[in-house]
Amino acid sequence: MKTKTFPSLMSPGRIGPMSTSNRIVLPAMDMNVSEHGEIEQTEIDHYVARAAGGAGLIITGACAIAFPYGAASMKEPGLSEDKFIPGLKALADAVHQAGSKLCVQSTHHGKVARVDVANDRPVLAPNKPDYSYDMSALADSTPDELRKMGAATAGKQASYQEMTDEDISWLVSTWADAAERVAKAGADAIEIHVAHGYILGVFLNQRDNKRTDEYGGSLPNRARLACEVISAVKERVGEHLAVLVRVSGEEYGQDGALTLEEAIAASVLFEEAGADAIHVTGWGRNPFNNFTDGPLPSKVGAYLSNAAEIKKHVNVPVIAVGRMLPEISEKAIADGRIDFAAMGRQLLADPELPNKLREGKADQVRPCINCYLCVAENFFDDTPFCAVNPALGNEAVLxxxxxxxxxxxxxxxxxxxxxxxxxxxxxxxxxxxxxxxxxxxxxxxxxxxxxxxxxxxxxxxxxxxxxxxxxxxxxxxxxxxxxxxxxxxxxxxxxxxxxRPKPDFPGGDLPNVQTGDTLRAMMLGTATAQEAGAVLSTLGKIGRLSGLTKSPEFVRQFTKYWLPMGKDVVVIGGSLVGLELAEFLAERGRRVTLLHETQQLGLPLAMPRRWTAVKDSLAHGVKIHRNVSIDRITPKSVEWTEGEKTHSAPASMVVYADGTTxxxxxxxxxxxxxxxxxxxxxxxxxxxxxxxxxxxxxxxxxx
Ligand SMILES: Cc1cc2nc3c(=O)[nH]c(=O)nc-3n(C[C@H](O)[C@H](O)[C@H](O)COP(=O)(O)O)c2cc1C
Ligand code: SF4
The missing domain is CATH 3.40.50.720 (NAD(P)-binding Rossmann-like Domain)
Structure with a gap:
């Protein structure tokens, strides 16, 4: 097999006064382990592992410029006092020793400053906002998850403070002071957050920002506060630090979401204000509905085309993030579409990714499986863990x-x-x-x-x-x-x-009932005709003889054209397996009814993915019934009770996806x-x- 090489990704890069050994960036991912704003050793170990793993630039998770004011968590690092400099310096020194460069992400969380809410402080906003959005997805969060989310704000509701001129001057000067501390700590860069619903991102958006002064209205007005912060930071530390600006190339999910055209215009202004690089992210405006659009996209290379468009209009380097797999990153850099590729979850899953690419061992990179378990912890103000990398958060064990x-x-x-x-x-x-x-x-x-x-x-x-x-x-x-x-x-x-036991309700042993085991046997070609139905077992046998069913991709594609099962399918059990199976079958043209005995679907999928899976299933036409009790299966239907009423749905096939023990x-x-x-x-x-x-x-x- 030809060894993949990544010459462009591995070539040295430059952003303002900072040079990097390659074009791989660890984007900001908050680890939520600081104590009262101080960087802890666990966090240093985490970043050092990624620096030693070969990433050219390490960006810290969000740090609060005015900590604890405007912070999302008491476990977030602070930049508001000189006492935080030694911790930041220890981090910068350790990252340098491991061969990389350090950028500190800086922000004021504005309307999502959970620490302010918990402490009865009004959160800063351009104006009294309309932050109402569809929260129906929370029906699929468990009471424990809801409790943990509520605990992050001590169960309190936010109140808002429309920023006065004085607040604006305070924000700008506080940001410049924070940047000076970052420079004193010996870091190489600072990233200014103008996205994800934090204060500067909210000012930029026409739906959130209804001000009538020079900070609202036109795009240049809405970008003004960010530009003032960028200029102030540049003036204070520009000789020593590269100034990165993180902006959404596009927002998703609501009318009035930031458009690519607006993001381009804003990026041009940010460059004029002093940005040394534009880091293009994306943001789903409703976290309960669009989180898998942004900031953590499900789609590979989700923001690449936006980043490439922005690059056409600015003269400074552009960083793209959002499932930037090595192959697409290499090509995009080689083609001159972007300058750097930020890889977030992939570097949580395997900190050694850059070294492995450089050494021609791409096939040894442990992949991120896009499961969202890491970031789900942030909803609870907790520390991320990784499904595939148990050493995350415990790097010293290696x-x-x-x-x-x-x-x-x-x-x-x-x-x-x-x-x-x-x-x-x-x-x-x-x-x-x-x-x-x-x-x-x-x-x-x-x-x-x-x-x-x-x-x-x-x-x-x-x-x-x-x-x-x-x-x-x-x-x-x-x-x-x-x-x-x-x-x-x-x-x-x-x-x-x-x-996976057989269902024990009446009719559970009828031939139209499949369990996880019989479905598997069918695909492997080991089911008897009686178990799988004659046609299904033929599929399995063909597959076994040809070896084709060894390829998941083949089976996925093939079943889009030929799936030998009737039109009406009832899936019993809507946890992870049943929910995803229901969507899979509906995508393949089946009329699917999903019956679930309790309320929350999709467990134990991580919340953002669960919410999207429910939304996608409904969009594919799956009829979902919760809190049901199954009465019986007949050769052609399933009958159940929901509330006081009995119901029935036609079923040429019933899949029992429950009872996994x-x-x-x-x-x-x-x-x-x-x-x-x-x-x-x-x-x-x-x-x-x-x-x-x-x-x-x-x-x-x-x-
Ligand atoms: C656990 C976790 C925490 C994150 N925290 C931040 C953050 O503090 N600031 C930020 O701008 N983005 C944050 N992000 C978003 C990432 O920087 C990145 O944009 C996103 O994960 C998409 O990139 P990926 O697909 O390579 O993971 C976080 C992501 C994860 C997984
Ligand atoms: S927890 Fe899941 S999404 Fe997060 S880095 Fe690990 S594999 Fe990727």
Whole structure:
């Protein structure tokens, strides 16, 4: 296979007075670990890991220029007093020592300054606002999630202060003072936040800013406050610091959202005011509706075309963010469309990404799977964790300590838990044999790639790790006490996944009822005609003989044209699997009814993704019924009770996507036979990819 190279991405860059070793930028991602505004060692470790991993520029998470005023969290770093300089300096020194440059993101959070709300201070705004938006998505947040979100503002509602001329002068001079502290700390750059609904971004927007003075009305007027801040900062520290400006190339989701044309005009003004670079982001104006449009887009390269348009109108470098995968970043820089690529979640998932690209090891980059679990913690004012990288927030644990004595470990199950266990154990010096009863790697994750294509990148990575680490894998090998004894292990890890029982309501055993297991058997071609229906099993057999059903992408595409199931499908169970399956089937032209026994759909998907999944399912025509109790399944329908009323929907096929339960009977049998055993992944507790990887990590880093 030809090794991918990234010469443009890896070429040195320059922004104002700052040079960088390459064009990869870590964009701001707040870690929420500061204590009363002070940078903590955990945060330094976090940034140093990404600097040592080769990113040319590290941008800190948002820091509050007037901390604690205008802060979103008491765990946010402050820039408001000289006492914060030593912490910032320790960070700058450590990042420099690790070979990168440091930029400090600076902001006043304006209307989303949760600390002000919690302390009964009015939040700063251009004017008394109309911040009403559709919050119906919160119906899919659990009471615990709602409580945690409310706690961030002590359960209080915001009150607003229309900024006076005095407030405006205060903001500008406070920002310049903050920049001076950043310079004194020895950082290389400061980023001024003019996006994401924070104070300067709100002034820029025509819907939010209704002022009638020189700070409202026309675009130049709305950009005036940002320009004054940029000029003041440039004047104070421009000789020492590069001044980056973060702006939305476009906002989404409401009338009056900032347009690309406005963003271009604003960027030109920002350059005139002194910006050394424009960092193009995006923002969904309703966090409960549009969060996956921005600031964390679901679409790969979501803001690239906006960044490229802005670049045509400015003379300073342009940074693009938003799922900028290495390949598209390389091409966009090589084509001169942008100058730098910021990679956020990808560098949370794998801080070593830049080094791996430089060394021609792109296939070793652990991918971000776009699951939103990291950022969901920010809604709760908590610290992000990463589904695929358990070391996030605990970087000091790396490199993992080698095993004190090498053991032969048999891992039963080649899903994400089994493969993560095998990978880490091998890295630590153990000898591992993985066995799995199916004919392929991936377990449940393989099937999840049907409905969640982003998971396929993780599957590919696991496969390449298995090859790289030369892990012995025995497929088509059922695990029994005898077959495991024959392998003579010192230890056994049971990662056999969850069990998916058949439904126990009347009609649950009818031939039109599929469970997760029969659907799988159908795709693998191992179902009997009776189990899967004659046509479905034919599909499976064709696939098995041709090998084509080994490619998730093939199955995803093929089923768009040919899906041998009737038009009317009822999915019972609307948690993660059922919700995504309902959308998958509706996208393929099926009339889908989704029946869910409780209120919140999509659990345990992270909130922003859950909200979007519900919205997308409805947009695809899925008929959703919550709080139902299933009465019976007939050969042609499903009947249920909702409130006091009974209902029925036609069903040529019923998919039972509920009842997934943790169970590891093999573990008990093995222990009885004298083996030492650990259970990981869904076999121990159902928590999908995140649970699989984290529970494995907890066990195998200690073995
Ligand atoms: C956990 C987390 C925290 C974030 N915090 C900030 C922040 O403090 N300031 C900011 O401008 N953007 C913040 N972002 C947005 C990122 O800077 C970036 O624009 C976004 O993640 C899209 O890039 P990506 O697709 O490469 O992740 C945050 C993102 C994440 C995942
Ligand atoms: S938690 Fe999910 S979205 Fe966030 S970085 Fe990790 S894999 Fe990506």
């Amino acid at each position: 490199p993992l300590k080698p095993a004190s004595a090498s053991k032969h470990v048999v891992v039963v199950g080649a899903g994400p838990a089994g493969l993560e266990s095998a990978r880490v154990l091998t890295e630590r010096g153990h000898r591992v044999t993985v066995i799995d009863k199916s004919d392929r790697l991936g377990g449940t994750m393989w099937f999840s790639t049907m409905t969640t294509p982003d998971n396929e990148s993780l599957l590919r990575w696991f496969k390449s790790e298995v090859t790289r680490l030369r892990i012995a894998v025995k497929l088509n090998t059922p695990a029994t006490v005898e077959s495991i004894r024959a392998l003579n292990p010192d230890h056994v890890i049971v990662a056999t996944g969850a069990v 943790a169970a590891a009977p093999l573990a008990g049998e093995l222990r009885d036979a004298g083996f030492t055993v650990d259970v990981v992944g869904d076999a121990g507790e159902v928590n999908y990819i995140h649970g699989a990887i984290h529970s494995s990590w907890n066990v195998v880093t200690e073995l």
